[in-house]
Amino acid sequence: MNHTANTPNILEVNHLSKRLGTFALDDVSFALPQGFIMGFIGENGAGKTTTIKLMLNMLAKDKGEIKIFGQEHLQYEREIKERIGVVMDSPYYVDAWTMLDIEHAVSSFYSKWDHSRYMNLLEHFSLEPKKQLKALSRGMKMKLMVAVALTHDPDLLILDEPTSGLDAVARNELMEILRIFMTDERKGVLFSTHITSDLEKVADYITLIHKGRILETQTKDELLEKYLVVKGGLNLLTTEQRQMLIGYREHSVGFDGLIDCASLRHLPTSIVTEPSNFDEIMIRFNMGGEIDE
Amino acid sequence: MNSMFAFVILDLLSLKQYRKVFFFMPLLAVLMSWYMKADSIAAILCLLCSMIACTYLFSIQEKNLLDTLYCTLSLKRSNIVIARYLSVFCIEMIAYIVGLLLITILHAFSIGIDSFRGDFIALNVGLFAISFFVSFQIPFFFRLGYQKAALIAYIPFFLPMLLISATLTLPFDIFEFVRGITNGFILYGLPVIAGIGCLGLSCMISCRLYRQKNL
Numbered sequence: 140m141n142h143t144a145n146t147p148n149i150l151e152v153n154h155l156s157k158r159l160g161t162f163a164l165d166d167v168s169f170a171l172p173q174g175f176i177m178g179f180i181g182e183n184g185a186g187k188t189t190t191i192k193l194m195l196n197m198l199a200k201d202k203g204e205i206k207i208f209g210q211e212h213l214q215y216e217r218e219i220k221e222r223i224g225v226v227m228d229s230p231y232y233v234d235a236w237t238m239l240d241i242e243h244a245v246s247s248f249y250s251k252w253d254h255s256r257y258m259n260l261l262e263h264f265s266l267e268p269k270k271q272l273k274a275l276s277r278g279m280k281m282k283l284m285v286a287v288a289l290t291h292d293p294d295l296l297i298l299d300e301p302t303s304g305l306d307a308v309a310r311n312e313l314m315e316i317l318r319i320f321m322t323d324e325r326k327g328v329l330f331s332t333h334i335t336s337d338l339e340k341v342a343d344y345i346t347l348i349h350k351g352r353i354l355e356t357q358t359k360d361e362l363l364e365k366y367l368v369v370k371g372g373l374n375l376l377t378t379e380q381r382q383m384l385i386g387y388r389e390h391s392v393g394f395d396g397l398i399d400c401a402s403l404r405h406l407p408t409s410i411v412t413e414p415s416n417f418d419e420i421m422i423r424f425n426m427g428g429e430i431d432e
Numbered sequence: 433m434n435s436m437f438a439f440v441i442l443d444l445l446s447l448k449q450y451r452k453v454f455f456f457m458p459l460l461a462v463l464m465s466w467y468m469k470a471d472s473i474a475a476i477l478c479l480l481c482s483m484i485a486c487t488y489l490f491s492i493q494e495k496n497l498l499d500t501l502y503c504t505l506s507l508k509r510s511n512i513v514i515a516r517y518l519s520v521f522c523i524e525m526i527a528y529i530v531g532l533l534l535i536t537i538l539h540a541f542s543i544g545i546d547s548f549r550g551d552f553i554a555l556n557v558g559l560f561a562i563s564f565f566v567s568f569q570i571p572f573f574f575r576l577g578y579q580k581a582a583l584i585a586y587i588p589f590f591l592p593m594l595l596i597s598a599t600l601t602l603p604f605d606i607f608e609f610v611r612g613i614t615n616g617f618i619l620y621g622l623p624v625i626a627g628i629g630c631l632g633l634s635c636m637i638s639c640r641l642y643r644q645k646n647l
Contacts, residue, residue: 159646197503197647217435221506231500233492235449244445247438248505 146172147209149295149327150194155203157193162351164189167203169346169356174324176317178338178359179331180417181348182425187331188228190348191299195225207295221249224288228300230280234273238266241287249291260286264312277304285313289320296320296328302337314340335417345417349424366420367403370395370411380406386423397423435507439515440522446492447485457481458530462538471538472554475531479558482527486520486566490573490581499647510639513574517635520566521628524559531555556623563627567634575641 150171157164164186171177181187192198194205196216205212207219232241238261246252261268264282272280281304288296296317302310314337317328321341332338338345338359346356355362369384372393381387383405384396397415398406447454461477493499502512535551572581 192503192647195503196509197500199644199646216508217506217511220504223504225504227500227504229497229500231497231504233446233449233496233498236445240445240448244442245501245505247441248435248507 146174148206149173149208150177150329151204151206151209152190152194153204153206155190155193155205156201157189157198158201159189159198162186162189164193164351167348167351167353169353171327171329171344173327174321175343176321176328176330176341177344177346178335178342178417179329179346179348180333180335180338180421182421183333185348186351187348188299189351191227191297191329191331194297195220221291222294224291224293224296226281226284226288226296226298226301228303230272230277230284232272232283234271236272237270238268238272238283241272241283245287246290252291256292257286257290260289264309278306278309281305282309282313285316289316294326296326296330298328299331300333301330302332302334310334310337313337317341333421335421338417347420347424354424355420362420363415363417365400366397366415366423367400368395368413368415368419369398369403369406370413371407371409375407375410386426388426435505436511436515436518439502439505439507439512440519443489443516443519444522446496446498447488450485450488454481454485458534461531461534465534465538471535471548472551472558474534474538475551475555476558478527478531478534479524479555479562482523483562483566485523485527487569487573487578489516489519490570490578494578503647509643513639513642514635516574517570517631517638520570521631524562524566524627527562528555528559531558553620556620560623560627560630564630567630570634571637571641574638575645 148170152170153168155164155167162184167186167190169177179187179190189198193200194207194212196213208215208222210219212219232244236244242252242254242257246254246257258268261283264279264286266275266279266283266286272283275283281301285298285301288298302313305313317330318341320326321328330338330342342359344357345359345362347354347362355365357365366385370393373389376384376394381394381396383402384394384398387394387396397420403412458474458478461474461481464477465471465474507515532552532555535548535555539548539551569581572584575581576584
């Protein structure tokens with residue numbers, strides 16, 4: 140699944156399935172070309188973290204294929220992990236460790252670990268090297284994880300809700316770091332988040348997951364152009380037309396909903412249309428009434 | 433291989449917060465040996481301390497979500513398991529060496545009533561016992577996690593160990609009995625080799641269990 144003809148995919152997920160109790164990740168496929176940032180969005184419990192855990196071999200897949208740097212992720216697990224930086228949504232270091240202990244603990248796993256870069260990043264994030272992890276706020280812990288993920292100069296960053304717990308200034312700093320990281324066109328970022336305003340600043344591609352299924356995976360602009368918010372009076376639409384809307388909602392003076400532009404011609408011309416945004420798309424799909432693909 | 437040694441360092445670093453306790457243990461062991469007039473108590477306490485340290489590795493792993501950290505590092509699941517057994521072996525060896533030093537020092541000052549040879553055998557058989565218990569525990573920890581496995585894997589074996597160590601002459605009597613019916617020299621090396629064998633077998637089981645675990 141190549142999105143750009145000449146650019147190789149840095150990450151490729153094909154027909155990935157996994158059942159976990161009542162939740163199922165169903166036939167998930169998407170690809171991230173080299174040199175781009177992909178936003179991975181969906182409501183809580185949509186399957187974002189499960190997909191990332193499958194990539195990291197934290198969960199065993201039931202079906203499907205994951206290729207990172209063009210290599211099968213289990214067969215070349217060690218080589219692949221040497222080249223990726225990961226930030227998950229919860230800190231995963233020993234509470235009693237200082238920033239220096241963390242460096243001692245993980246640096247030996249990476250041939251490209253750069254001590255001075257680590258120190259620079261700690262300074263940039265205002266983290267004291269001798270401070271223990273348990274003395275840090277959640278936001279500071281997330282910054283530390285970002286610093287660790289970037290220090291070995293990874294080719295692919297996998298970020299699972301990295302901005303949760305960060306204030307607006309810190310989020311902006313992170314976006315700036317990602318922008319600098321992406322100046323090297325051989326790199327890529329998979330950025331899972333539900334704070335979609337961050338993605339509007341940096342993402343090139345968006346993959347929308349809902350209830351374990353991929354609904355959309357395309358460029359940010361294509362996705363925003365594809366869906367429109369429609370509004371109008373209560374008696375304007377027939378039942379069939381209402382069924383075309385995603386997240387159809389009625390209120391005292393009218394209705395609103397999301398529509399695929401391709402279906403817009405089936406609606407009356409008097410209907411009001413507005414551009415959509417990622418939040419709107421995510422919320423409407425979560426409300427239901429999606430079109431089966 | 434390098435990444436497995438790096439993992440051992442990571443493991444030992446995770447015990448950093450308990451280092452004062454572990455440094456204090458030999459002192460406590462000497463005091464108990466002096467009070468009970470049995471040098472083997474020092475060795476057995478050191479080995480028990482190593483057993484606790486080994487289980488702490490799993491407790492810390494679970495409490496701090498280190499499974500996630502391990503999955504971000506350039507390691508295969510089987511490497512993680514093998515490296516954890518290497519850590520356990522290192523901890524046991526440290527306890528063994530400290531125990532050996534302690535009984536040597538205690539004998540030099542003639543605190544105990546037992547022979548050095550008997551204490552040395554007690555240390556070796558103690559190492560085997562600890563290896564055996566830890567080998568039993570670790571697959572449970574890998575499969576179920578520390579909290580869930582603690583009741584199955586920890587308490588039923590920890591209590592008998594305490595009872596045995598509290599019954600002062602029992603280990604000595606057992607070793608003397610076994611020494612009487614076998615060549616005494618076999619007892620020096622055999623328990624250590626048998627202990628390593630137990631850890632190896634346990635490692636194979638753990639590799640299989642941890643590979644299948646959803647983290």
